[in-house]
Every structure is written in C-alpha cells, then in structure tokens.
Amino acid sequence: MNDTEFIHSINLCVKCGGCKAECPTYFATTKEMESTRGRMRLLKAFLSGELVPSKRLTEKIFSCLLCGDCTNRCPLNIDIQEVIYHARYLLKSYDKKRRLYRPLTKIAFKNTDFSVKLYKPFQRYFNKRMAADGLIPEDVEFCENQFKKTNIFLTKDKIGRVAVFSGCTAKHVYPELSYSLANVLNALNYEVVFPNTEVCCGAPFRSLGLRDTAIKYAEKNYNTFSKLNVDAIVSLCPTCVVTLRKHSKILIGKELDNVYDIATFLKEKLSSRITAKSGLDLDVTVHDSCHDRNELRTCGITRAILTDMGAKIVEPHKQTCCGFGGTFSFFYKDMSNVILKDTLKGLVQTGTKAFVTTCPNCIFQLSKLMKDKPIYHLIELVEEVLMKEQTNANTQTL
Ligand code: SF4
Ligand code: SF4
Structure with a gap:
C-alpha cells in the first residue's frame, strides 16, 4: 500500500x-x-x-x-x-515503546543461529524468568538450525522436488517438525530441499514498521527460492506462506507463485495413500491460526485430512485468535493473556484428548497455559499415519 x-x-x-x-x-x-x-x-x-x-x-x-x-x-x-x-x-x-526493540530485532534476525549461540549460555536462567512472566512456554528450548548447509532428502521413485521454507519458529523452537515434513514428503516420493540461505520471512519487521528491512528479506528469499527448480515450496507456518505470497508482491512486486501451506499441498496426495488400516484413533479439536482462517482459508482442508485419517473432530464454540501476534504477546502481555485464556477455554470445553493446529506460533502460544494435553502440528499426525501405512504395506509384502 x-x-x-x-x-x-x-x-x-x-x-x-x-x-x-x-x-x-x-x-x-x-x-x-x-x-x-x-x-x-x-x-x-x-x-x-x-x-x-x-x-x-x-x-x-x-x-x-x-x-x-x-x-x-x-x-x-x-x-x-x-x-x-x-x-x-x-x-x-x-513509537518510543519499541525504540530499542527495532535495532535489536534487526541484529537478532540477521543471523539467527549466531543469536541463539549467544543466548545459549543464559538460556536456562532467562527462559525460566520469561516462562514465569508468561512470555514463553515452560519447556521451550531455543536451538540452532539443524541444517547448516543445504540439506536434500532423497527418495526412491521420485515424482517431484519440493523446497521447504521452515520459518524461524520451526527452525529454532520445533526443529522436529521439519524432519516430520521431510519424512512425509519422502514417503509421497518427493525429494526435499532445505536451502541454508533461507532468511526470516520478514513478518516481524513489517509489523514493527520496518518496511525497508522487510523488503531486503523478501528480496533475499525470492532470490533463494526462485532459483531452486522445484515443483513447489511448502511451509509449516501459515504466516510465512502469507508473507511469501501476498506481502512479497506488495513489497517487491514479485511473488513466489508456487508456495503452499501443508494442508493444501498434501490433501490430494494423501487421499490415495491413506487406508482404513492406518486410521488415527484420536478425538481432536482443531485450533485454526488467524492466517489459515482469514487469508489462506484452509480450515476445511485441514479437517478433511484429519477425518480421512480417521480422527474424530469436536469443534469449539467458536474459533478465535490465540493472542500471539509475534511481538504483540510481548508488548501487550495482559491483553494477549485475556485472548489466550478465552481461546483455551473454548478448546478445553470440547473435552477432546488432543488439539491440532497447522501453525508453530499457535503451538508456542497455546503451550504457555496448556500443559496436560498435547498440541500437535498437523504434520506430526500425518507422519504417524503414513508411517503406519508403510508398516502395514511392508507386513503385507512379507
Ligand atoms: S467495516 Fe470497518 S473499515 Fe470497513 S467501512 Fe465499516 S468501520 Fe470502516
Ligand atoms: S486485532 Fe482487530 S484491528 Fe487488528 S487485524 Fe485483528 S480484527 Fe483487525
């Protein structure tokens, strides 16, 4: 604009x-x-x-x-x-309130691995304090990117090649999700590339008013991902998908037109692979991220995948924001908490054993208060079902 x-x-x-x-x-x-x-x-x-x-x-x-x-x-x-x-x-x-935070954000995101390395010796102390303050979940540990160089996961009978845009939260907080995604894509016969030149999608800069910095990051990611010669770029984070698609066009006039969220990318490919035998015996409540609900419109697709896998879905009385909003949960902690508590109340009222979302940031936010029930990323459940499916197929062959 x-x-x-x-x-x-x-x-x-x-x-x-x-x-x-x-x-x-x-x-x-x-x-x-x-x-x-x-x-x-x-x-x-x-x-x-x-x-x-x-x-x-x-x-x-x-x-x-x-x-x-x-x-x-x-x-x-x-x-x-x-x-x-x-x-x-x-x-x-x-805006004086974020005056110091802006340069710090620029420094921290310039080399996120280096920032994590610097933070690591103090992690135990500061994480404990931040968790007590309600800023992060209790058991969170920040880690360096698992893929130091461009990693390629090869597969037999390759039918295509997919690049993954991990996103900072998956990279530095929930790295296991990237492996789950690689396993799922490999099982569907896609070769998977994790380029080591991926940088932050730029969403934190835009939300701080740092448009020029967001432009630089959008250019960097465009240059990396447009040259990869892949059939699709898939991300585990809906915010990254929206940023790479919509914001990139607004900021640099160019967009990566083959970026997909995992639900959209996987739906058709999974339906031919999932059988009743691999069924997911779980009742769940889905928490839709705001970007899924308001921009990508993938809520129906997520539910269709879960139902196909055998999950029983119980809906909360309404879908609401988790109150994360990146820096919002930090600068407006009280407001964020009110929103989080209301959302959790709705989720808990369904009485299901587990919750599912497609957003690592929502997992981060919900985990601050949800301690006794698991919150899965959709990709973890898809991986579980596909692995079961493979085991069944191998047993039949034997
Ligand atoms: S919906 Fe909101 S932004 Fe749109 S015209 Fe009404 S008040 Fe204005
Ligand atoms: S917080 Fe309110 S004003 Fe801001 S984007 Fe959401 S609905 Fe709109």
Missing part, C-alpha cells in the same frame, strides 16, 4: 463497525479505541491533522494483532491489515 491508497482507504471508511465484531483486542478490552473502527477513526484524525502523532496514537496502532478478521468483514473491502502496516511504517519514528 502506498500513501495514496492509504489515504483513499481511510477516507472510504464509513465507520459502520462491521469490522470490529470479532476483533480480539476489542474483545479483550471492550474499548472502542482498541477496536478496528477505533483505529480507523484515529488514523482519519491523524490524516486531517486533528491528531498529532503521540504515544496514545502509536499505542493503538501497534496494539493490533494483524489477525485479519476485520479485513474479511469490511463491506467496502478495505484492506485494514495493509492500512495498519502502512500506518506503522509512517508512525514508527514516534
């Missing part, structure tokens, strides 16, 4: 309030100025000069989760997330 589109979008708003119906920050505070419409109002006043940039203004603009629920609801199709991104870009120099 450029300045002209930004002004046009704000002037287009008729303040009907349709966008705030399920706004998580409005739900958490019940304050109009923490709602979508309130933010649009503030920006209109900022544009007209009625409101000068202030702490109050920046706080309201930076306290949005960028969940996208509002954009889906606006009858005038205003891309509210893009309005917020642009506003953050314009207001970042007035």
Whole structure:
C-alpha cells in the first residue's frame, strides 16, 4: 500500500463497525479505541491533522494483532491489515515503546543461529524468568538450525522436488517438525530441499514498521527460492506462506507463485495413500491460526485430512485468535493473556484428548497455559499415519 491508497482507504471508511465484531483486542478490552473502527477513526484524525502523532496514537496502532478478521468483514473491502502496516511504517519514528526493540530485532534476525549461540549460555536462567512472566512456554528450548548447509532428502521413485521454507519458529523452537515434513514428503516420493540461505520471512519487521528491512528479506528469499527448480515450496507456518505470497508482491512486486501451506499441498496426495488400516484413533479439536482462517482459508482442508485419517473432530464454540501476534504477546502481555485464556477455554470445553493446529506460533502460544494435553502440528499426525501405512504395506509384502 502506498500513501495514496492509504489515504483513499481511510477516507472510504464509513465507520459502520462491521469490522470490529470479532476483533480480539476489542474483545479483550471492550474499548472502542482498541477496536478496528477505533483505529480507523484515529488514523482519519491523524490524516486531517486533528491528531498529532503521540504515544496514545502509536499505542493503538501497534496494539493490533494483524489477525485479519476485520479485513474479511469490511463491506467496502478495505484492506485494514495493509492500512495498519502502512500506518506503522509512517508512525514508527514516534513509537518510543519499541525504540530499542527495532535495532535489536534487526541484529537478532540477521543471523539467527549466531543469536541463539549467544543466548545459549543464559538460556536456562532467562527462559525460566520469561516462562514465569508468561512470555514463553515452560519447556521451550531455543536451538540452532539443524541444517547448516543445504540439506536434500532423497527418495526412491521420485515424482517431484519440493523446497521447504521452515520459518524461524520451526527452525529454532520445533526443529522436529521439519524432519516430520521431510519424512512425509519422502514417503509421497518427493525429494526435499532445505536451502541454508533461507532468511526470516520478514513478518516481524513489517509489523514493527520496518518496511525497508522487510523488503531486503523478501528480496533475499525470492532470490533463494526462485532459483531452486522445484515443483513447489511448502511451509509449516501459515504466516510465512502469507508473507511469501501476498506481502512479497506488495513489497517487491514479485511473488513466489508456487508456495503452499501443508494442508493444501498434501490433501490430494494423501487421499490415495491413506487406508482404513492406518486410521488415527484420536478425538481432536482443531485450533485454526488467524492466517489459515482469514487469508489462506484452509480450515476445511485441514479437517478433511484429519477425518480421512480417521480422527474424530469436536469443534469449539467458536474459533478465535490465540493472542500471539509475534511481538504483540510481548508488548501487550495482559491483553494477549485475556485472548489466550478465552481461546483455551473454548478448546478445553470440547473435552477432546488432543488439539491440532497447522501453525508453530499457535503451538508456542497455546503451550504457555496448556500443559496436560498435547498440541500437535498437523504434520506430526500425518507422519504417524503414513508411517503406519508403510508398516502395514511392508507386513503385507512379507
Ligand atoms: S467495516 Fe470497513 S467501512 Fe465499516 S468501520 Fe470497518 S473499515 Fe470502516
Ligand atoms: S487485524 Fe485483528 S486485532 Fe487488528 S484491528 Fe483487525 S480484527 Fe482487530
């Protein structure tokens, strides 16, 4: 979004309030100025000069989760997330709260392995403190990327080649998910490439108003992944998928048009491989990430895969944001907690033995308070079923 589109979008708003119906920050505070419409109002006043940039203004603009629920609801199709991104870009120099955090984020993401290495000696102490503060789950351990050089997982009877965009959370918090994905893709006869030149998708920079940095990262990833000669690029993280597809086009005018979330990529390929014998004997509740629900629209596909695998799905009374939102859960801890607790309440009420999501960030956030039931990434359950399927096939051959 450029300045002209930004002004046009704000002037287009008729303040009907349709966008705030399920706004998580409005739900958490019940304050109009923490709602979508309130933010649009503030920006209109900022544009007209009625409101000068202030702490109050920046706080309201930076306290949005960028969940996208509002954009889906606006009858005038205003891309509210893009309005917020642009506003953050314009207001970042007035935003004192994140003044130190911006350069630190730039340094930390420049070489995430090096950052983890530096942090490691202090990990036990700081993790304990952050967990006690509700900022991270108790049992989390940050690790270096498992793939120091470009890793290729070969397969027999290859039918195609897939590159994986791991994403920072899968890479540095849940590395086992990457192996699960490689196993699944190999079992489906895809050769799998993990390029070691992958960098952060850029989402954290955009949300901090650091558009120029986000552009640099988008260029780097485009250069890496567009040259790989693969049939598809698959990511375990819906935020990365949206960033690589939609944001890349907005930021650098180029998009990787073969980027897929795992549910979309796997659905058809799995249906011919899953049989009743490999059934997943589990009742689950699905937690849809905001990007799955509001942008990728993959919720139905995720459920279809689970049902095909034999899972029994029990739905919560409604699907809501987990309250993570990257830096949101750090800067707006109380609001984030209110949202998380409400979401968990809905999930727990279903009474199922386990929860499933397709987003590593949602696993991270939900694990802060959910300690007695497992939260699976979809890929772990797909791997389990496919491995069972293979064992069954081998037993029959014997
Ligand atoms: S739904 Fe659209 S038009 Fe209505 S208040 Fe929200 S942004 Fe404005
Ligand atoms: S993106 Fe989400 S949190 Fe932000 S204004 Fe829209 S609904 Fe509210």
